Amino acid sequence: MNFFDFFYRWKSFYGVQLYEHMKGYDDALMDYNPDFNQFPSLFLWTIGIVVAVFVLYYYIINSTRLVKWWHWLISMAIVAGLTYWVGFRTVIVDVNNGTVTPSLQSYVGYNSALMFGIYNMMLAMVFYFVFTLLFRRWSRNCKHSPWELLTTKLNNRKK
């Protein structure tokens, strides 16, 4: 299991066969074709969206008017929407184009695309949350969104 596959290892959520397909399983080779592995590009897209929205919210827009918890929630919803779409689209394009290897074709369809989109969305939301915990403190205006920094809380409590 390589680095990128690791993030999609809970295959029971969206289907073992879809995992095989995404990893590049090829009937002709009876093995995985590394050239067909879609996890790296999918993961980079997903993480790219997370970073882009995070940087946009905390450091570029950095608005003094978008500091309520629900503003942060909206930014997370944007991440969720985009990453869902990226995950869903990656699968549904293969389904529609018939590029799924024959032995997996009967298992990979619309429903598995839907579930994979949701999986990708949840993965992105976890990353967005972790980024928020780790990297918001340097934001001038939004560092206390969605909740007050723990360090600030502790400092204020000491006084």
Added chain:
Amino acid sequence: MSKLYVFGIGGTGSRVLKSLVMLLASGVKCNMDIVPVIIDPDDSAADMTRTVELMKKYMVIRSNLKFAESNQNRFFKTGIQPVENMKDFIFTLENTHDGKFRDFIKMDQLDDSTKALVNMLFSERNLDSDMKVGFKGNPNIGSVVLNQFADSQEYKDFANGFADDGKDRIFIISSIFGGTGASGFPLLLKTIRNDKKSQKWKVISECKIGAVTVLPYFGVTQDDNSEVDSSTFISKTKSALAYYDSNISGNNSLNALYYIGDSVTASYSNCEGGSGQKNDAHFIELCSALAVLDFANTPEELLDDGTKHFEYGLKDDNEGRELTFKNLGEKTKKSIMVPLTQFVLMNRYLNNGFEKGGQSQTWAKDNQLDDSFFSGHFFEQVQSFHEDFHQWLKEMARNKRAFMPFDADKVNPLFEIVNGYKPKSKWLGKKNYDLFDDTLNSNWKGWNGAASREQKFMELFFRATEELTNEKYNM
């Protein structure tokens, strides 16, 4: 720090003190602490009560602040304190509250020849005048009643508090065209210079004394039932000036005498005194307050050698129309423009920007400015003071002549509030209250994280408004 005892006599005295307090709150430089003393027999005069309340708020706010070297804040920097034991800054005048002037001088007990003299000096209307609302523009009454200065407990308390090193100074504010001010000024000056009963007489009699005498700058509507008649203002002024010439300037009792006046005069409703005497703030009062500051900031050696006389002139009269900063001379502009602009920006933010989520901002959270702070006494006093400040600006703007350096009611765009000064703007970047919050949220160098919340609040607003003023205006 040395003290400057500022005696505000009559209605004009109170109103000038109010302007002075506004300037000090905004951080205009003053090298001495101020000890205001209000002398007004009309203790229900609205002008006086408004000033007293304002000074109390100032003191409450300032008592929560420290002004160490490391602090940059200049808002409320100058100390204001009352004379020890003096209630509400008011110099109480005995026997003026419930009686006619006739009773005060005990007319019934005078012998015939003295009665005849009194009848020559005072009209029947003067003698029957009720003194609880002041001297109603009659300096001849005031000059008798106010002779009690030296024997009063307030005067003794004032004298006792005077520093032995002789560095404390005295400043007297009065109008020349009314009753209380015109009569009180020479009497008070005479008492200060000549009262040998006080233990500190020598120090007090030799201290530096300045005064501003305000020439007619408003009139009152004609009212046959009122004793106040503005048609007598000029003649009274002439008589008083002649008296001052020989008895004040002539004998070098003063070190500095400032004259303030204007040919453009406002007209107020005719009110003899009491709670109805609530005149709008006026530019002339602001200029008079500047005289106080000029005196406080003048080095000791420049006040030697006889009475120095000063007048105030505008750079440009604007043909009698409304004035802005552009019409003021460079010295005035330099001293008040930046501090007032900073304070106005804070005022606008507290009035319009704060409610849009100030409490959720980083500056508030980082400094523990939470519900308990914003619902506390300090913040309540700050807001109340700013309401008064806003009102003061509006009153000056609607008076004649109008002084309107700011568009006091402008909400947006925030930085277009300084009349005659176009703010620098960036196409991209934050604007209005967003920019204000963004500046408040800066990582300030030399920030004292251990300071009190009140201290940090004021320091934040001073630093932010200073940066915004530098960034936005070419002042």
